[in-house]
Amino acid sequence: MKIGPEEVARIAALARLEIDPAKVGQFAEQFNDILDYMDKLSEVDTEGVEPMYGPVEHATVLRCDRTARDCSRDEVLSNAPENDGRFFIVPRIV
Amino acid sequence: MARYEAVIGLEVHAQLGTESKIFCSCSTRFGDEPNSNVCPVCSGMPGVLPVLNEKVVEYAVKMGLAVDCRINGKSVFARKNYFYPDLPKGYQISQFEEPLCEHGRVVVEMEGGTKSFGITRIHMEEDAGKSIHSPAENVSYVDLNRTGVPLIEIVSEPDMRSPEDAVAYLKELRSILVYLGVCDGNMEEGSFRCDANVSIRPLGQEELGTRAELKNMNSFRHVQKALEYEIARQIDLLEDGEAVVQETRLYDADKGVTQPMRGKEEAHDYRYFPDPDLVPLVLDPAWVDKWRGELPELPGPRRGRFESRYGLPAYDAGVLTAEREVADYFEAAVAEYGEPKKISNWIMTDLLRQLSQTGLGASECAFGPKSLAGLVRMVDEGAISQKIAKDVFLELFETGGDPEAYVREKGLTQISDTSALEAAVDRVLSENPKEVEAFRAGKKKLMAFFVGQVMRKTKGQANPAVVNELLARRLG
Numbered sequence: 001m002k003i004g005p006e007e008v009a010r011i012a013a014l015a016r017l018e019i020d021p022a023k024v025g026q027f028a029e030q031f032n033d034i035l036d037y038m039d040k041l042s043e044v045d046t047e048g049v050e051p052m053y054g055p056v057e058h059a060t061v062l063r064c065d066r067t068a069r070d071c072s073r074d075e076v077l078s079n080a081p082e083n084d085g086r087f088f089i090v091p092r093i094v
Numbered sequence: 095m096a097r098y099e100a101v102i103g104l105e106v107h108a109q110l111g112t113e114s115k116i117f118c119s120c121s122t123r124f125g126d127e128p129n130s131n132v133c134p135v136c137s138g139m140p141g142v143l144p145v146l147n148e149k150v151v152e153y154a155v156k157m158g159l160a161v162d163c164r165i166n167g168k169s170v171f172a173r174k175n176y177f178y179p180d181l182p183k184g185y186q187i188s189q190f191e192e193p194l195c196e197h198g199r200v201v202v203e204m205e206g207g208t209k210s211f212g213i214t215r216i217h218m219e220e221d222a223g224k225s226i227h228s229p230a231e232n233v234s235y236v237d238l239n240r241t242g243v244p245l246i247e248i249v250s251e252p253d254m255r256s257p258e259d260a261v262a263y264l265k266e267l268r269s270i271l272v273y274l275g276v277c278d279g280n281m282e283e284g285s286f287r288c289d290a291n292v293s294i295r296p297l298g299q300e301e302l303g304t305r306a307e308l309k310n311m312n313s314f315r316h317v318q319k320a321l322e323y324e325i326a327r328q329i330d331l332l333e334d335g336e337a338v339v340q341e342t343r344l345y346d347a348d349k350g351v352t353q354p355m356r357g358k359e360e361a362h363d364y365r366y367f368p369d370p371d372l373v374p375l376v377l378d379p380a381w382v383d384k385w386r387g388e389l390p391e392l393p394g395p396r397r398g399r400f401e402s403r404y405g406l407p408a409y410d411a412g413v414l415t416a417e418r419e420v421a422d423y424f425e426a427a428v429a430e431y432g433e434p435k436k437i438s439n440w441i442m443t444d445l446l447r448q449l450s451q452t453g454l455g456a457s458e459c460a461f462g463p464k465s466l467a468g469l470v471r472m473v474d475e476g477a478i479s480q481k482i483a484k485d486v487f488l489e490l491f492e493t494g495g496d497p498e499a500y501v502r503e504k505g506l507t508q509i510s511d512t513s514a515l516e517a518a519v520d521r522v523l524s525e526n527p528k529e530v531e532a533f534r535a536g537k538k539k540l541m542a543f544f545v546g547q548v549m550r551k552t553k554g555q556a557n558p559a560v561v562n563e564l565l566a567r568r569l570g
Contacts, residue, residue: 090234
């Protein structure tokens with residue numbers, strides 16, 4: 001077992017996920033299944049192979065430094081649970 | 095009693111002066127209406143794709159080159175995961191394992207000689223938004239205009255041993271950024287921000303002590319004061335047999351103390367991983383060569399040149415080259431009138447004082463280098479007195495204009511003609527018989543009084559050398 005119930009609880013807390021304590025053991029098993037599966041990759045000899053950071057191989061894509069206004073403030077704010085027409089309003093942080 | 099030494103490392107965040115944000119086309123302008131420069135990409139809507147701004151790469155590479163970094167041909171963006179309302183995606187796009195620049199150094203001229211401070215890395219990342227906390231209601235207001243504004247983070251080696259080292263390093267770094275034209279260096283508006291890691295250890299000990307991270311220092315003075323306070327605090331703890339706790343502390347400028355940051359109890363675990371939305375950045379060596387060729391003369395070399403070419407003292411060269419605009423102003427003025435030391439004196443006293451009072455930059459000043467050169471020349475040629483010159487400078491500082499024309503128009507030309515001044519000298523002497531008697535009895539300090547009186551009578555236009563000579567002759 002690589003991942004125990006405490007680790008599952010910690011990861012859930014970091015991700016702000018509320019999970020049913022009864023299911024922690026089940027999630028731990030699933031985590032471990034995934035990690036075991038990934039471990040298969042370790043069987044391959046990667047000596048001298050450059051690490052790859054993503055599956056996409058194409059070259060760098062850059063954009064020109066030009067400004068554009070893609071949407072209005074009303075649109076930006078429209079999905080927020082609370083706003084005053086200027087700001088997003090959230091429960092007090094500090 | 096054991097002697098301690100401080101070990102300081104600095105993390106600087108510099109906002110890059112691009113028009114648009116790092117991964118979208120929203121404007122980066124400071125001070126716009128809240129949430130007016132926000133789009134689906136920077137507000138973290140699902141399904142959008144960030145695309146890197148080419149100017150960000152150029153600016154970050156230029157800074158790397160300017161501080162002797164190795165530029166990595168391939169670098170990768172990573173997600174730094176944490177939750178805060180001003181970070182709408184729930185992660186900040188930054189660089190972690192493969193940053194753009196590594197292993198550089200900044201060389202600083204200090205009183206005790208030259209010091210070199212190492213740079214660990216420079217990487218690109220996006221800024222977060224801003225929150226305003228309501229004093230009245232139980233809410234916070236979030237403005238995402240700053241979300242996605244490009245930053246470079248410059249991480250130093252723990253090479254500094256005193257607050258003075260830290261401030262000297264920061265000033266040099268800021269100066270280089272401004273010279274390159276990649277950052278405006280404004281600390282108040284937050285375009286140049288600094289966090290410090292500080293620990294202490296007994297002198298001679300190799301192993302590092304436990305460090306505290308200091309935040310919320312908005313000026314060089316704050317950095318100096320916060321570090322002084324924190325080093326003394328840590329020494330007190332060790333002397334009392336207590337231990338330094340690894341924590342983040344905020345500097346309180348009003349109280350002059352550092353205090354532990356509240357509400358950040360949980361240990362930070364950012365779970366960095368490569369951002370799957372962005373392909374690795376692969377630099378074409380031709381771009382890097384081109385950018386290297388575009389680097390301007392940097393503050394260090396320029397300081398040296400000001401000393402050797404213009405024969406200026408090290409102090410003058412340091413003051414004049416700290417800001418690129420001021421150095422440019424100086425060189426333009428000297429090109430007009432080749433008296434570097436005199437021009438330097440005017441810039442270091444009169445010009446810099448007026449600029450700081452009005453908040454203007456040297457390039458925005460209406461009284462340009464050509465005018466200043468003209469003014470200094472008029473004093474040298476005896477056309478106006480130094481005092482009149484100072485008045486003319488103040489008069490024309492905001493409006494600008496040709497000082498020679500102004501002097502002619504206002505009739506401020508210095509009176510060096512002996513016959514014209516003799517009358518004034520005689521009048522002053524006859525109006526102040528008591529002082530004349532005292533002077534003749536040995537109170538030689540009164541000479542300054544007589545000169546002052548003559549200057550008053552002539553509205554400051556008398557040539558002081560001639561006045562002195564005439565008085566000496568009359569009173570002798």
